[in-house]
Amino acid sequence: MDSAGLLAALVLAGLGLGFANTFASGGSVVSLPLLLMLGVAPQVANGTNALRYWWGQLSQR
Amino acid sequence: MTFARAGRIDWHSLRFLLPAAILGSIIGVTVSLSISMQSLHWAINATVVISAALLVLQPRRWLRPPAQTNPRVGVTLVILVFLIGIWIGFIVLDGGTYLLFALVLVGGFDIARASAMKIALMAAATAACVPQLLSSQTVNWEFALVLTVGSVVGSVIAAKLVLLPGASKWMYRLLVALVVVEVLHLTYTALDG
Numbered sequence: 622m623d624s625a626g627l628l629a630a631l632v633l634a635g636l637g638l639g640f641a642n643t644f645a646s647g648g649s650v651v652s653l654p655l656l657l658m659l660g661v662a663p664q665v666a667n668g669t670n671a672l673r674y675w676w677g678q679l680s681q682r
Numbered sequence: 683m684t685f686a687r688a689g690r691i692d693w694h695s696l697r698f699l700l701p702a703a704i705l706g707s708i709i710g711v712t713v714s715l716s717i718s719m720q721s722l723h724w725a726i727n728a729t730v731v732i733s734a735a736l737l738v739l740q741p742r743r744w745l746r747p748p749a750q751t752n753p754r755v756g757v758t759l760v761i762l763v764f765l766i767g768i769w770i771g772f773i774v775l776d777g778g779t780y781l782l783f784a785l786v787l788v789g790g791f792d793i794a795r796a797s798a799m800k801i802a803l804m805a806a807a808t809a810a811c812v813p814q815l816l817s818s819q820t821v822n823w824e825f826a827l828v829l830t831v832g833s834v835v836g837s838v839i840a841a842k843l844v845l846l847p848g849a850s851k852w853m854y855r856l857l858v859a860l861v862v863v864e865v866l867h868l869t870y871t872a873l874d875g
Contacts, residue, residue, distance in 0.1 A: 631825060635832010640840045640857050641737075649775045650733040651857075652829055653726060654864035657871075661822065663722040667714055668820030671774050673829045675808040678801060 630659060649674060691798045692791070695755045699763045699799070700806050703781075706767020707807035711814050714772045727868045729775050734861045736776060745786055745793065753791045762788060763803065770807040778804050 634655040638648035649670055656666035714722060762784045770777035778800055785796035815821050843849045 628828065631828040632832045635829045635834075636836035636839065637857070637860055638829060638833040639836015639838070640853055648833060650730060650737060650861055651864070652833075653773075653775060654730050654861075654868050656825065657723070657726065658864065658867055661825070663719050663726060664715060664818075664820045665822055667722065667726065667773060668815040668818070669822045669826045669829075671711075671808055671811055671815060672821050672823075673826045673833070674774050675805065675812060676826070676830050677833065678805040678808060 627659065630655070648677070691802050692753065692795060695753060695789070695791075696799060696802060698755050698760050699803060702760045702764040703767035703770070703803045703807040704810040706764040706769075707771030707810045708814070710768040710771020710773075711811040712771070713768070715814065715818050715820065724872065726773060727872050729773050730861075730868060731865055733775050734858075734865050736779065737861060738858060741779070741783075745783065753789055753795070755789060759784060759789045767803075767807050770804065771811050774808065777807070 634652055637651040637655075641648040641651045652673060653666060653670045656669060657663065661669070717725075763781065766777055766780045766784060769780065781800045781803055782793075782796055785791045785799055786793060789796070791799065840853060843853060
């Protein structure tokens with residue numbers, strides 16, 4: 622996948638994540654498998670998702 | 683976190699629960715970084731399937747706090763939070779839901795207070811993982827940043843759309859369809875590879 626396609630996929634994933642946050646507790650159910658689908662190694666997908674989740678927790682109102 | 687929510691946090695109870703969650707998450711992240719890539723991939727696949735089921739079943743609607751709340755932090759709750767901490771460090775996924783159930787059903791906290799405490803516990807437990815994740819270079823900063831920004835935008839759009847008549851039902855169906863596609867793809871690649 623080229624970088625533009627990758628960026629589009631990530632933006633869409635982020636939007637899906639926001640939608641998931643509206644209905645579920647996290648949103649990792651969208652982002653974690655999508656990172657794997659994009660070919661990210663499991664450890665990196667897991668670490669990236671954990672960091673993303675932590676940022677989300679810090680910004681929770 | 684706002685002061686309103688912060689005011690709901692029972693810091694007295696958290697003095698035992700926070701160390702348990704942090705210790706558990708450090709163990710969990712250590713395990714996730716130690717096991718083979720294939721094992722972690724399978725663990726993530728299984729977890730996503732369970733999470734998809736939880737998304738459909740929405741177990742929170744079954745969550746009924748005790749009629750008379752009498753919050754107590756006993757050994758059982760501390761052990762449970764420690765075990766959930768391991769899970770949070772390992773994969774994160776649905777850790778908040780498990781914490782909420784433990785705090786309400788075992789700890790006897792009301793849902794509002796349990797939700798606020800859950801956020802504090804999740805923030806502390808995931809923060810405890812960050813040094814190890816960074817030192818092991820298992821974070822893709824660009825991806826994390828794009829996902830975070832997209833998630834904020836998605837939340838704002840979803841919050842507006844959900845007010846439209848019937849929209850929330852379709853958004854929910856769309857989300858379930860997206861997760862089902864992801865689960866099918868993960869299963870296919872796992873069986874293929």
